[in-house]
Amino acid sequence: VQFVESGGGLVQPGGSLRLSCVASGFTFSTYSMGWYRQSPGKERELVANIMSASHITDYADSVKGRFTISRDNAKSTAYLQMNSLKPEDTAVYYCTRGYYSGGSYRRLNTDSWGQGTQVTVSS
Numbered sequence: 088v089q090f091v092e093s094g095g096g097l098v099q100p101g102g103s104l105r106l107s108c109v110a111s112g113f114t115f116s117t118y119s120m121g122w123y124r125q126s127p128g129k130e131r132e133l134v135a136n137i138m139s140a141s142h143i144t145d146y147a148d149s150v151k152g153r154f155t156i157s158r159d160n161a162k163s164t165a166y167l168q169m170n171s172l173k174p175e176d177t178a179v180y181y182c183t184r185g186y187y188s189g190g191s192y193r194r195l196n197t198d199s200w201g202q203g204t205q206v207t208v209s210s
Contacts (some may be wrong), residue, residue, distance in 0.1 A: 088112035088198050090182050095204030098172055106167040106204055108182030115163035119185050121192050122156060122167045124178035124206075135167060136185070136192035145192065150176075172208045179203040 094106040106122070121136035134147045135156035144156050155168040165182050181203045183194040 088184070090184075090198075090201035092180060092182055092201050092204040095180060095206045097207045097209065099210050100173060100208055102172050102208070103168070103170045104172065104206060106169065106180055106182075106206075108165040108167075108201070110163045110165065110182070110184065113184065115158075115184075116160040118195075119187060119192060120156075120158055120165040121183045121185050121194060122165070123181045123183060123194075124176075125181070125203075126178040129178075131181070133192060133194075134180075137165070138187065169206070172206075174208045177206060177208050179205050 089111045091109045092106060094104060096104060098104055117139055119136060119139050122134050123131050124134050125131040134150050135154055137144045137156045137158055146154060153171045157166045181200050184198065185192050185194040
């Protein structure tokens, strides 16, 4: 199982970025997908997730209305469109596969994390 994240970079506040995650080693269409981020000195947090079949999405309150998660099952790729970026969005972003339990997204913790992609929001 492998996740290759890309699309990060340096952007000014108010700008946009689109992250991509190419997944391999499993049947992509059968798993829910999620995006996490981690800033220095902070715990990794789930920012967005999308169900496998219904494509129903959910977001952390801190990004709701600004970020959009999507997926292309034919390309085994998940995306995170990030608009109206703020300095507090600065972090390394990771994608994961998972499932839903008790109404919440759960990452498959047997998977290793990808290398992530750095997003820096600064003027």
